[in-house]
Amino acid sequence: MASDTLTRNLDSQSKAQRAHSWIRSRIADGTYSPGYRLVLGQLAGELGVSVVPVREAIRLLEAEGLVTFERNVGAHVAMHDDTEYFFTMQTLSIVEGAATALSAPSILPADIARARAVNELMVDCLEHFDPHRFTELNLEFHSVLFESCPNPHILDLVHRGWARLTVLRDSTFSFVPGRAKASVLEHEDLLQLLERDATPLEIETAARAHRTRTLDAFISYQESRHS
Amino acid sequence: MASDTLTRNLDSQSKAQRAHSWIRSRIADGTYSPGYRLVLGQLAGELGVSVVPVREAIRLLEAEGLVTFERNVGAHVAMHDDTEYFFTMQTLSIVEGAATALSAPSILPADIARARAVNELMVDCLEHFDPHRFTELNLEFHSVLFESCPNPHILDLVHRGWARLTVLRDSTFSFVPGRAKASVLEHEDLLQLLERDATPLEIETAARAHRTRTLDAFISYQESRHS
């Protein structure tokens, strides 16, 4: 029966997992802002479950670095100062660069065509600029370039980095005017490197620099605003 | 009272944490070999605790990649084929290389002296070769080089990589004759790079290559034995 499948689909995720994504999205959208105290019983009440799955969800979030946890005290949404964004971007620059280089040999012309199509959409997006949409496309573009990475650990680190970024800041591009345009140009450069079968080192360097430049742009823009 | 402090110290670690390290060490020393079925109730019985902390311990181990977990089925010690070792070493080469390069500016002459002293011990160790001891010293040496890394995320990734390695293989050097000697020589090269304030890129490349060469040595040795 249809209702059966529906029920099963709802249940196919454990309550712990549902609690996890529920809390996670509330952190992402700012309902629970940094420093917010997460109380197990309270969350359990809101979710209509017991504290056990909530507890597990919190520990998962802790492993992701989204919340801090102190024994016998409780959990808080992780405070992220500006250095947090810096470190996350720096880490991502390294692992994503490596993942892209390792992916390169497996990337087919069809993949490059798809990435280029996404980049075209990003160009269109520049006109009536929607930072959120732009960031989504940005992830889709880069995903094409690194998803073929044969090393599952590195790939996992890249995913974690991106996940962290989405929580830290909905879109960097909304903060740094001009970076979006420079970014799509660098994307085309990356694609051309792949097409001409550049060395892994060239690709890794380019991919890393692409991210580092976004970070640098953010920092210098922030500094200019401070003075 | 003394017994009071003792009790408190024992309790200062939660049962979940104790279960975690207990199971972990049993995986590391091979008592629980890859594929071994980890049953919550059974482990709880052996540890003299209830299943709840054991469950949490298992989830932690899962996050570390030491066990696989399937909903409503249970946990197994992760199977690691040879590719697993390859991927772990490759990942570590990348993050450790980056961490070492980022550490470089903060490394003092005293640190280099300490690392050099450790490397001397490794040279001594070559005579009456003890792989386990050699690997311990190897970690100590590299720790000096990367522990100053200002980026906590990258540092954490390096720690995870090393932790994973100790579980995968007690010592690579016991497998690959000759690599130990080459390794200590490369260590000295690394130290000299640091002393002459080489560029971050040079240091990162050297540190990464150092690890990659250990991996390559292992692979080619293994291939030679297969034929």
Next chain:
DNA sequence: GCCATTTTGATCGTATACGATCTGTGATAC
């Protein structure tokens, strides 16, 4: 004899309950 179905046992997931621990408040001594 073989395949589909049912049943059964083991194990996991979650709820509830209680003891342990921490943080903050109020009283008391100085």
Next chain:
DNA sequence: GTATCACAGATCGTATACGATCAAAATGGC
């Protein structure tokens, strides 16, 4: 008025209990 201590409330950590789920053995039909 300030510092120290004791107490109370809140919250966490863990034990126990039960319902949910899965895998494999037993049963029945073909």
